[in-house]
Amino acid sequence: xxxxxxxxxxxxxxxxxxxxxxxxADIEKTVESIFKYxxxxxxxxHNVEIRGFGMLKTKTTKPRTARNPKSGESxxxxxxxxxxxxxxxxxxININEKINN
Amino acid sequence: MSKVxxxxxxxxxxxxxxxxxxxxxxxxxxVDTLFDSIIVNLKKGKKVKIxxxxxxxxxxxxxxxxRNPKTKEEKTISSRNVVTFKASKLLIxxxxxxxx
Numbered sequence: 519x520x521x522x523x524x525x526x527x528x529x530x531x532x533x534x535x536x537x538x539x540x541x542x543a544d545i546e547k548t549v550e551s552i553f554k555y556x557x558x559x560x561x562x563x564h565n566v567e568i569r570g571f572g573m574l575k576t577k578t579t580k581p582r583t584a585r586n587p588k589s590g591e592s593x594x595x596x597x598x599x600x601x602x603x604x605x606x607x608x609x610x611i612n613i614n615e616k617i618n619n
Numbered sequence: 620m621s622k623v624x625x626x627x628x629x630x631x632x633x634x635x636x637x638x639x640x641x642x643x644x645x646x647x648x649x650v651d652t653l654f655d656s657i658i659v660n661l662k663k664g665k666k667v668k669i670x671x672x673x674x675x676x677x678x679x680x681x682x683x684x685x686r687n688p689k690t691k692e693e694k695t696i697s698s699r700n701v702v703t704f705k706a707s708k709l710l711i712x713x714x715x716x717x718x719x
Contacts, residue, residue, distance in 0.1 A: 571657075613700045
């Protein structure tokens with residue numbers, strides 16, 4: 519059966535085969551720094567908007583009182599930041615098209 | 620806090636330019652190829668897992684009956700695919716470390 523996951527390493531390999539003239543190590547370094555850059559920017563509160571792909575944002579949840587369902591004890595849940603993702607309209611169309619090959 | 624910026628493809632082009640020093644056109648092609656490759660693999664039904672960042676995956680939604688909130692008209696929303704993203708534990712940790 520074909521593998522179900524496509525990992526970063528394979529992404530790097532695909533780029534390496536498409537760019538034979540660039541050193542493999544340089545491609546790897548570049549891909550790593552792209553994702554590192556994106557996560558750093560998200561961490562500093564910026565939004566990532568890749569046209570034709572999607573948008574990543576951080577959202578802050580409010581602090582709330584939750585309950586431990588087992589003991590009924592109330593627990594304070596502090597405010598947290600989480601990532602929200604919205605796929606672009608183009609990606610939504612794209613993902614619903616049939617593959618042509 | 621500094622102004623919230625939108626990080627666009629342009630910023631990534633500049634980053635690739637710094638890293639690889641290719642022509643501007645090749646830099647944009649490189650970034651576009653990267654995202655195209657992610658999309659192609661999502662279309663194949665694969666999960667795209669970027670270690671230390673997160674996982675993109677395709678989910679199929681079943682068709683359901685929706686309602687136009689304005690006209691109250693009922694309509695079937697056809698089954699379709701959507702792309703979801705789940706941030707890695709490391710990324711969640713990272714975004715919670717800043718302005719904690």
